[in-house]
Amino acid sequence: MKFYYPMSKKTKSKKKKVSPKKEKPISIYDKEFKTLLTNLIGPEAVTVVDQLIKRKNVSEFTVAENLEMNINQFRSIIYKLDAYNLVSGTRKKDKKKGWYIYYWTFHPERLENLYWNIKLRKLKKLKERLAQESKTLFYVCPNKCIRVNLHEGMEMNFRCPECNSLLKEDIPNIKKFEKEIKELEEELKKAGKLQY
Numbered sequence: 118m119k120f121y122y123p124m125s126k127k128t129k130s131k132k133k134k135v136s137p138k139k140e141k142p143i144s145i146y147d148k149e150f151k152t153l154l155t156n157l158i159g160p161e162a163v164t165v166v167d168q169l170i171k172r173k174n175v176s177e178f179t180v181a182e183n184l185e186m187n188i189n190q191f192r193s194i195i196y197k198l199d200a201y202n203l204v205s206g207t208r209k210k211d212k213k214k215g216w217y218i219y220y221w222t223f224h225p226e227r228l229e230n231l232y233w234n235i236k237l238r239k240l241k242k243l244k245e246r247l248a249q250e251s252k253t254l255f256y257v258c259p260n261k262c263i264r265v266n267l268h269e270g271m272e273m274n275f276r277c278p279e280c281n282s283l284l285k286e287d288i289p290n291i292k293k294f295e296k297e298i299k300e301l302e303e304e305l306k307k308a309g310k311l312q313y
């Protein structure tokens with residue numbers, strides 16, 4: 118039996134030339150970047166970056182005042198952002214007061230680099246974990262206190278140091294790691310960060 122479908126609008130529109138997707142601009146307002154900053158430094162880092170993203174060379178005192186932070190609180194955050202290479206600072210002498218004031222600039226493109234570098238490092242770690250998972254046996258406490266490899270299990274005579282239960286052989290987590298690796302590789306490939 119054959120079915121004939123009338124040509125729907127949807128089918129017709131497929132013939133239209135589809136314009137290529139525009140590259141999404143990097144934005145601190147992206148959830149991923151907010152999460153990244155929060156995990157690396159803390160939620161205050163997001164509020165500081167929020168202030169710095171508006172213009173270049175912002176005085177440390179301006180940001181601290183806007184956020185109702187004292188200058189030392191602000192500096193502890195900005196130094197961490199600097200350690201991750203996300204900001205750059207210049208100092209200028211305040212002629213009236215005679216001391217140095219730092220002016221900071223946030224570099225959003227570096228945030229994106231950091232984001233992908235962390236993902237690449239995570240992928241490497243997952244692959245190492247998968248390799249380990251495939252080549253050695255693992256033992257687990259029936260009360261779920263610990264999970265150790267064969268060597269570690271032998272050292273504790275296959276007794277849980279927490280509850281003294283006898284450890285039992287565990288199923289390797291190969292599927293779990295393979296899934297995580299696949300997802301991560303797909304994300305990295307989509308972004309053009311993976312060369313295979």
Ligand SMILES: [Zn+2]
Pocket residue numbers: 258259260261262263277278279280281282
């Ligand atoms: Zn136990």
